[in-house]
Amino acid sequence: xxxxxxxxxxxxxxxxxxxxxxxxxxxxxxxxxxxxxxxxxxxxxxxxxxxxxxxxxxxxxxxxxxxxxxxxxxxxxxxxxxxxxxxxxxxxxxxxxxxxxxxxxxxxxxxxxxxxxxxxxxxxxxxxxxxxxxxxxxxxxxxxxxxxxxxxxxxxxxxxxxxxxxxxxxxxxxxxxxxxxxxxxxxxxxxxxxxxxxxxxxxxxxxxxxxxxxxxxxxxxxxxxxxxxxxxxxxxxxxxxxxxxxxxxxxxxxxxxxxxxxxxxxxxxxxxxxxxxxxxxxxxxxxxxxxxxxxxxxxxxxxxxxxxxxxxxxxxxxxxxxxxxxxxxxxxxxx
Numbered sequence: 248x249x250x251x252x253x254x255x256x257x258x259x260x261x262x263x264x265x266x267x268x269x270x271x272x273x274x275x276x277x278x279x280x281x282x283x284x285x286x287x288x289x290x291x292x293x294x295x296x297x298x299x300x301x302x303x304x305x306x307x308x309x310x311x312x313x314x315x316x317x318x319x320x321x322x323x324x325x326x327x328x329x330x331x332x333x334x335x336x337x338x339x340x341x342x343x344x345x346x347x348x349x350x351x352x353x354x355x356x357x358x359x360x361x362x363x364x365x366x367x368x369x370x371x372x373x374x375x376x377x378x379x380x381x382x383x384x385x386x387x388x389x390x391x392x393x394x395x396x397x398x399x400x401x402x403x404x405x406x407x408x409x410x411x412x413x414x415x416x417x418x419x420x421x422x423x424x425x426x427x428x429x430x431x432x433x434x435x436x437x438x439x440x441x442x443x444x445x446x447x448x449x450x451x452x453x454x455x456x457x458x459x460x461x462x463x464x465x466x467x468x469x470x471x472x473x474x475x476x477x478x479x480x481x482x483x484x485x486x487x488x489x490x491x492x493x494x495x496x497x498x499x500x501x502x503x504x505x506x507x508x509x510x511x512x513x514x515x516x517x518x519x520x521x522x523x524x525x526x527x528x529x530x531x532x533x534x535x536x537x538x539x540x541x542x543x544x545x546x547x548x549x550x551x552x553x554x555x556x557x558x559x560x561x562x563x564x565x566x567x568x569x570x571x572x573x574x575x576x577x578x579x580x581x582x
Contacts, residue, residue, distance in 0.1 A: 267325060268443070269294075270412040271383070276317045278405070280307045291385075291407040292317055294446070296462070297479040298333040298370070303408035305332070313403040314386040316350060317410065321381050324414040327359060328373040328461075329385070332406035333473070336367035339406070340399045342387045346380035353384040365396045371461075371475065383412055411441075435459040449477030471507035481506040497524040 276288035282305040290304040306313040324346060331339045340362060347356025359376035362368045389395060389403045435444035440462040448457035450472040451464035457476070458465065468477035470488045481490035484502045486509040494504035497519040498511035505512060508522070515524035 267413045267415060269441075270319050270322045270324065270414050270416060271317050271410050274317050274319060276315065278304055278306060278315045279313045280310070281305070282307050282404075288315060291315055291410050294409075296330045296409040296411075296446075296476060298330060298408050298473065298476075299479045299482075300332070302479070303332045303406050305407075306403075306405045308404055309402050311390050311403055312386075312388045313405045314353070314384050315405050315407050315410075316353065316382055316384040317412075318350070319381055319383060319412065320416070321379075322412070322414050322416055323379050324359075324376050324383070324412055326373055326375050326413045327383070328409075328411040328413070329371070329407070330409040331368075331370040332408055333370065335406045336370055337398060337400040338387070338404040339368050339370065341389075341395065342368070342385060344374075344376070345384045345386060346376060346378045346382070347384065348381050350382045353382060353386070356380060356382075356384075359383075365398070367398050371463075373461075383410070385410065447478075449479075451477055469507075471505075495524045499524075 271292040272294055273289070274292060276292055278286075278288035281287070285301065286303075286305045288304050290302060295302055304315065306315075327344060329344075343361040344359045345353045345356045346359055347353040349355060357376075357378045357380065359378065360374045385405065385407060387403050387405060389399070389401065435441075438448040438456055440446050440448060440457055440459045444459070446462055448462060449464060450469040451457050452467045452469050455464060455466050457463060463475040464477045467489070468474050471481050471486060471490075473479045473481065473490060481487075484494050484504075486492045486494060486504055486506045490506070492509050494502045494509060495511060496502055497516050498504055499514045499516055500512055501516075503512050504510060504523075510522040511524045515521070518528055520526050520528045
């Protein structure tokens with residue numbers, strides 16, 4: 248009975264599954280502005296779904312509208328998977344995704360999705376968008392004289408890390424979606440996931456294999472890595488499970504330590520020792536001898552100066568005494 252049920256499930260999946268690909272991967276992308284010189288628009292479709300600042304494209308602040316757009320050349324879209332920058336749900340809130348054939352008038356195309364809730368959106372999400380089109384545009388706005396929920400950011404900022412667009416590419420006037428082969432019944436192996444099992448799982452905790460579809464780690468990450476994909480190391484200055492540890496500021500490179508162990512990279516600042524630079528150093532025997540020797544020298548110099556001063560004073564007094572005696576003797580002789 249179980250085998251028959253498994254066959255039925257596989258048959259239904261394969262009957263309705265096709266050779267879908269990530270249409271956005273390495274395609275030409277544009278963006279309204281760049282917050283940093285390295286905030287290239289291609290960071291949002293380079294196949295790296297890490298959520299660190301250097302892995303995401305970002306627009307400037309203090310604007311009312313912003314968008315990111317990718318040219319698919321021509322495609323049949325099935326669904327869109329978005330990964331947004333960590334701790335940035337307020338700038339993501341209120342976003343819209345359009346598919347159009349006109350790159351400039353994208354709002355005149357098909358609206359695939361619009362977030363209009365009073366709550367913040369999930370930083371990683373997927374939605375269905377069955378439509379043909381050339382350009383996919385991620386758009387957001389903070390228009391004047393429009394009341395937005397308090398949780399929303401004050402200006403329109405885009406911080407996209409990765410956009411995966413599942414679908415079929417145009418080929419000779421049609422679309423290259425091929426029926427699912429018998430191999431479609433097998434899930435990804437060797438710690439891989441995603442379209443055609445082309446991505447490598449991150450550093451999941453307890454040696455658990457990541458989800459073979461979206462790559463998330465069900466039991467969290469190993470020490471030193473950020474959830475949910477566990478492929479981005481802890482931010483500078485933190486380490487350990489869930490990046491909950493703070494590097495010691497006594498590290499030689501202030502606040503820099505190994506993201507896994509917390510050991511100070513490059514040693515400790517003066518006066519501190521140990522892997523974590525949390526132990527005071529003690530003067531060595533040689534150092535103590537040198538210090539004692541220096542003290543003796545200082546004392547000797549001070550005593551010598553005092554003796555010299557006393558000697559000078561005695562000499563001055565003696566000379567004055569002689570001079571006075573001579574003066575008295577001369578005066579007595581004159582009388």
